[in-house]
Structure formats: structure tokens, C-alpha cells
Amino acid sequence: MKNDIWAATAPADIDEPNRSPLLDAKVMMVDDEPLMTDLIQAHLEEAGYNNFVVMNDPREALSVLRREAPSVLLLDLMMPQVSGFDLLEAMRADRELRYTPVIVLTAATGADAKLRALQLGATDFLSKPVDSSELALRMRNTLAYHQYHNRLVNFDSITGLPNPRLFDRGIDAMLARRDLVGGMVALLSISVPQCRQLRESIDQSTADSLAKTLARRLDRIASSADFTFAFATSVERAPRVARLGADQFGLLVEGMPDAEAIEAMAKQVVASLSDPVMLGVYDVAPTAWVGVAVSPGDGETAEALRKGADLAATHALQEGTRPFKFCSLELNAKSYQRLTMGSQLRGAAQRGELCLHYQPKVDVASNRIVGVEALVRWQHPDRGLVPPADFIPLAEELGLMHNIGQWVIERACRDAAGWSQAGLGELKVAVNVAKQQFTAGDLCAVVRQALFDSGLAAGRLVIELTESMLMDEVQAGLALMHELKALGVTLSIDDFGTGYSSLSYLKQFPLDELKIDRSFVMDLPGGRADVAIVRAVIELGRSLGMTVTAEGVETSGQLECIKRLACDIYQGYLFSKPVPVDCLVELLTQDRAGNATSARAA
Ligand code: C2E
Numbered sequence: 260m261k262n263d264i265w266a267a268t269a270p271a272d273i274d275e276p277n278r279s280p281l282l283d284a285k286v287m288m289v290d291d292e293p294l295m296t297d298l299i300q301a302h303l304e305e306a307g308y309n310n311f312v313v314m315n316d317p318r319e320a321l322s323v324l325r326r327e328a329p330s331v332l333l334l335d336l337m338m339p340q341v342s343g344f345d346l347l348e349a350m351r352a353d354r355e356l357r358y359t360p361v362i363v364l365t366a367a368t369g370a371d372a373k374l375r376a377l378q379l380g381a382t383d384f385l386s387k388p389v390d391s392s393e394l395a396l397r398m399r400n401t402l403a404y405h406q407y408h409n410r411l412v413n414f415d416s417i418t419g420l421p422n423p424r425l426f427d428r429g430i431d432a433m434l435a436r437r438d439l440v441g442g443m444v445a446l447l448s449i450s451v452p453q454c455r456q457l458r459e460s461i462d463q464s465t466a467d468s469l470a471k472t473l474a475r476r477l478d479r480i481a482s483s484a485d486f487t488f489a490f491a492t493s494v495e496r497a498p499r500v501a502r503l504g505a506d507q508f509g510l511l512v513e514g515m516p517d518a519e520a521i522e523a524m525a526k527q528v529v530a531s532l533s534d535p536v537m538l539g540v541y542d543v544a545p546t547a548w549v550g551v552a553v554s555p556g557d558g559e560t561a562e563a564l565r566k567g568a569d570l571a572a573t574h575a576l577q578e579g580t581r582p583f584k585f586c587s588l589e590l591n592a593k594s595y596q597r598l599t600m601g602s603q604l605r606g607a608a609q610r611g612e613l614c615l616h617y618q619p620k621v622d623v624a625s626n627r628i629v630g631v632e633a634l635v636r637w638q639h640p641d642r643g644l645v646p647p648a649d650f651i652p653l654a655e656e657l658g659l660m661h662n663i664g665q666w667v668i669e670r671a672c673r674d675a676a677g678w679s680q681a682g683l684g685e686l687k688v689a690v691n692v693a694k695q696q697f698t699a700g701d702l703c704a705v706v707r708q709a710l711f712d713s714g715l716a717a718g719r720l721v722i723e724l725t726e727s728m729l730m731d732e733v734q735a736g737l738a739l740m741h742e743l744k745a746l747g748v749t750l751s752i753d754d755f756g757t758g759y760s761s762l763s764y765l766k767q768f769p770l771d772e773l774k775i776d777r778s779f780v781m782d783l784p785g786g787r788a789d790v791a792i793v794r795a796v797i798e799l800g801r802s803l804g805m806t807v808t809a810e811g812v813e814t815s816g817q818l819e820c821i822k823r824l825a826c827d828i829y830q831g832y833l834f835s836k837p838v839p840v841d842c843l844v845e846l847l848t849q850d851r852a853g854n855a856t857s858a859r860a861a
């Protein structure tokens with residue numbers, strides 16, 4: 260069903276085909292006898308058809324039907340395992356396949372079988388052995404009727420463009436494959452007030468002529484070479500242009516790399532629609548007002564995107580200063596920036612734009628480096644080094660944190676293995692794990708593979724989990740932590756004190772390290788209350804058998820204080836900021852030479 264609707268998206272008066280478009284229909288055959296499908300295909304090829312899907316195993320037929328969405332199905336009734344009746348029944352229960360026309364091929368002449376097939380929604384019959392001219396005739400009639408029906412239900416009668424109903428399905432289809440195609444989906448709602456003005460001031464047929472001209476122009480834009488990049492990866496044809504109302508059109512594009520590309524497209528639409536049109540004696544200068552909604556960002560459904568784009572088009576028209584407006588982006592400059600960043604962030608790891616900085620973890624008693632924490636940064640082509648706080652929340656929202664996190668784990672393991680090969684000792688390396696990684700179900704596999712690939716001993720990898728992550732997913736989290744422990748890695752609870760841990764849960768978690776959040780350390784040595792809190796946390800960690808690390812130690816006063824409270828490890832600007840890997844190697848070399856001194860800022 261999908262396919263033949265899509266195939267008829269071009270307005271009839273725009274397409275001037277030399278051959279009947281019906282011949283491009285995708286014809287699927289399900290028959291257990293290969294000889295029969297070969298024969299039918301040969302007959303149909305002779306009649307001019309060229310697009311076939313052949314299935315000789317009926318058990319696979321339903322999933323292939325769903326995937327291929329043929330224009331018509333030629334179905335054998337008598338097959339082993341799954342009969343034609345079974346398949347018809349399953350198709351009628353399927354929302355997408357319900358209206359696919361089915362021509363039943365049957366040697367059985369009995370009225371019962373035919374009646375049953377009809378009741379199950381078969382469109383027509385063809386007797387075996389198949390007569391080639393009868394086959395061609397039945398095919399043509401079935402397809403023509405079906406196309407006519409589609410046209411009534413899905414297309415605008417004046418312009419031949421898809422109507423909102425079909426367009427919405429196109430939007431949903433694009434949204435569903437957005438991640439596959441990559442980039443952004445943009446919906447342009449285009450308002451041309453002259454359509455209405457002509458109808459009111461002259462007549463309906465002049466207004467219709469303008470609508471047809473605009474439809475032709477939009478269709479040309481959608482198929483022009485300039486936009487092929489936006490459509491290049493389309494996995495199927497889908498309506499990209501639609502008539503959404505008397506003076507409103509829609510244009511849909513996918514694979515847009517950034518907001519700038521969408522803006523360029525909107526400008527081109529405005530320019531090409533605004534060319535003057537001669538309609539009889541009237542010289543009309545159309546003005547196009549474009550509202551743009553983008554996904555991700557403005558919505559995840561056809562309804563949400565259309566609403567957003569329509570609203571933006573109305574704003575553009577009312578304000579009258581700029582011919583196009585983004586739905587939320589221009590109204591909200593920050594989200595515009597986020598959108599661009601979001602699309603740039605996709606693939607940042609593959610493009611080599613991510614890097615790790617390492618912050619030493621230092622033994623409080625000896626002031627020697629005992630480990631490092633890997634902290635990710637994004638080397639943005641224009642913005643320079645972007646800190647994690649500026650892109651991790653966005654990456655989480657866009658579902659990118661799983662891949663980024665995997666990259667971090669792999670990179671950190673490889674770096675740490677390299678340091679020991681360079682004679683810098685058996686340092687532990689800590690990585691932070693995002694909630695998306697924690698819940699994805701493959702964290703253990705990712706860790707195991709990274710250890711295997713790098714050759715790093717499991718005991719040298721520390722996984723930092725946040726308190727809130729653990730508290731949100733107690734049972735699942737507990738199982739995962741045990742799995743990770745079984746691999747031999749060290750588990751740490753990060754930012755402790757900010758996530759309202761339940762002490763009874765904490766007791767059950769197989770944690771090795773507790774990191775006191777910087778917000779508690781910051782106020783040390785300060786008032787007695789702060790000292791009391793940090794002391795209590797250190798004692799709690801101790802009593803649960805964990806190593807206690809203080810984060811964010813910036814002053815020697817703070818270091819003295821945590822030393823008095825018998826904290827094990829510290830991390831902070833006092834010793835070193837997170838540094839690129841070459842600086843870390845230098846720090847490690849000095850440290851290993853026994854020259855490490857405190858108060859070293861990078
Ligand atoms: P975190 O894991 O608690 O990391 C410590 C943060 O505190 C780091 O910020 C570090 O630069 C900063 N810091 C360390 N010592 C001091 C100090 O003395 N004073 C001050 N003011 N700050 C200090 P950064 O690198 O900006 O990272 C921020 C957060 O981003 C991290 O907090 C972590 O939650 C997250 N993050 C960083 N890398 C990753 C990653 O690869 N994956 C995930 N999921 N999150 C990451």
C-alpha cells in the first residue's frame with residue numbers, strides 16, 4: 260500500500276510519462292512453485308512490468324510483505340505450511356497491509372475457496388494455468404482501480420499533490436528512519452496568501468491556476484539537484500511536497516546536516532515561489548512565508564512538527580519582516596545553537612573530534628599519583644574545546660551518549676595500557692558512565708571487549724557511577740554492578756552526597772570507592788558543620804569498606820583538612836587540572852621519578 264501511494268506523489272499534470280506509471284508497480288508473488296513464479300514473471304515482463312519480489316517460501320511472506328510494501332500481491336492459495344488463506348488473514352489484521360490488493364492464483368475452481376478468499380479480502384482471481392493476456396488485464400485493472408482509490412483518498416484534486424493525510428504519513432516515515440538516514444528532518448510550512456486573495460478578488464479558477472504553478476515549482480525544488488543531498492539516503496520514496504490548505508503547502512526534507520543548510524533551503528523556496536506568474540491577464544507576484552520545524556528539537560510526531568511549522572509560518576506572515584522563521588529556534592537562540600550542536604555532535608567521535616583529558620588522583624598521605632580520571636572533551640571545529648557540561652546533557656537527550664561513552668571506555672583502556680608499556684606504572688584509570696550506558700544492557704560487553712582489545716588488566720579500570728543513576732534503577736543496577744565486579748573492574752560512586760542515597764541500598768552495592776562531591780570539599784576547612792559532614796561521609800565510606808576520594812581539592816587548607824579526617828585519595832586543581840594525555844605523561848614521569856610536588860597547576 261505504502262509504495263503505490265508514494266509512487267503516485269507527482270501531480271498528474273507535472274509528470275508526462277511515455278509509459279504507464281502502473282508498469283512501475285512493485286509486484287510481489289507468493290507461490291511455492293518456482294516454475295509458476297518464473298512463468299508469471301516472464302508474462303508480466305513481456306507486458307512491461309519490471310519490479311518484482313518473488314517468494315517461494317510462504318513462511319517468510321508476511322515479513323517480506325511488510326518490508327517491501329508491494330503495489331499488488333499475486334498469491335497462490337494452496338501452499339504447504341502456510342496457505343494463501345492464512346496469509347490473507349494475517350494481512351487483513353495488519354494495519355499497513357490491510358489494503359494491499361491481492362490477486363489470488365488458484366487451480367481450485369470450487370466456489371467455496373473463492374468465496375472464502377473474497378471474504379478474506381482478495382481483490383480478484385486468476386485461474387491456473389495462467390493465461391498471459393488475462394493476467395495482464397487483471398493486473399492493469401487492479402492497479403488502476405487501486406491508484407484511483409488512492410488518488411481520491413490521498414491527493415489534492417486541484418494540484419495533484421499529496422494531501423495532509425498522506426503527508427503526515429510521509430513525515431512519520433521520515434521521523435522513523437531519522438537515525439538511519441542521519442542529520443535532521445525539516446518540515447517547511449509554506450503560506451502563500453495570494454491563493455486566497457485571488458479567490459476572493461478574482462475567481463476560484465485563477466486561484467487554482469496559481470496553486471498549480473506553485474505546486475509545480477515546489478515539486479521541481481524537491482527533485483532538484485541542489486536538494487539531492489537531502490534526499491540522497493532516502494530508503495524509499497515518500498511525499499515531500501503537499502498541499503496542506505487553500506493557501507498552504509508543505510515541503511519535507513531529511514538528512515539535513517545543520518540549521519544553516521535548512522535556512523539555505525528555506526531561502527531558495529522563498530525565492531523560487533516568488534517569481535511573478537502570468538495568469539491570464541493578471542500578473543501575480545506571490546509571496547511565500549515559511550515556517551520551519553525541525554526534528555530533533557521541535558517534535559517527534561507529524562502532528563507536533565506540523566503544528567510548530569504552521570505556527571512559525573503564521574508568525575513570519577504576521578511580522579512580515581523575514582520570509583522564514585524557525586519554529587522555536589529563532590524565537591529561542593539557544594535552542595538554535597543546540598540544534599546545530601546536536602547535529603554536529605552526531606559522528607563527532609568518528610570524526611576524531613572527541614578527546615580525553617586526565618586528572619590525577621593522588622594519595623593523600625604520600626602525595627603520589629595513584630590513578631587518573633578520564634574526562635571527555637569535544638574539540639569543536641569552530642568553538643574550540645567544549646567542556647562535557649556543555650554537550651553531555653544534549654548527547655543524552657539525543658541518545659548519543661551510549662556511543663560516546665563506549666568511545667571513552669575504549670580510548671581510556673588503550674591509553675592506560677600504553678602508559679604501562681611506556682614504563683609509567685600500573686596506574687588505575689577511571690571512566691564516567693552515563694545513565695544511557697548503564698541502562699543500555701551492553702555495558703558489561705563493552706567493558707569486556709575494551710579490556711580485551713587493549714590488554715588492560717580489569718583491576719586497573721574504575722567505573723564511576725553516579726548516585727542518582729544507582730538510586731533510579733536499584734534492582735537492575737545491582738545486577739549490573741555484580742556483573743561488572745565479576746569482570747574484575749573497580750566500582751566507584753561519583754559525586755557522593757548530591758543524590759540522596761538510601762543508606763540501606765548503599766550497603767548492598769558492591770562498591771569499592773566513594774567520591775565526596777566537590778560541593779562539600781569546597782567549604783573546607785570552614786565551619787564546623789562542613790567538617791562534620793565530610794568526616795561523617797569519610798567514616799561511612801570506611802565502614803562500608805570503600806576507599807574514600809575527595810573531589811575538587813583546590814587549596815592546601817582543604818588538603819590539610821581531609822588529611823586530618825583520614826581521607827585516602829584526593830583530586831583537584833591543587834595538584835592538577837585535567838590535562839591532555841601528553842601533559843599527563845609528563846606529570847607521571849615526574850611523579851615516578853619521585854619529584855612530584857603538590858600545588859602544581861597545569
Ligand atoms: P565528575 O566525574 O565529577 O568530574 C570531576 C569534574 O570536576 C571535572 O569536570 C573536573 O575538571 C572538575 N574538577 C576537578 N577538580 C576540580 C577543582 O579543584 N575545582 C573545580 N572547580 N573543578 C574541579 P569536567 O571535566 O568539566 O567534567 C564534568 C562532569 O562531566 C564530570 O564530573 C562527569 O560527570 C561528566 N563527564 C566528564 N567526562 C565524562 C564521560 O566521559 N562520560 C560521562 N558520562 N560523563 C562525563
Ligand code: MG
Pocket residue numbers: 632691723753
Ligand atoms: Mg567522575
Ligand code: MG
Pocket residue numbers: 753754774776810
Ligand atoms: Mg565527581
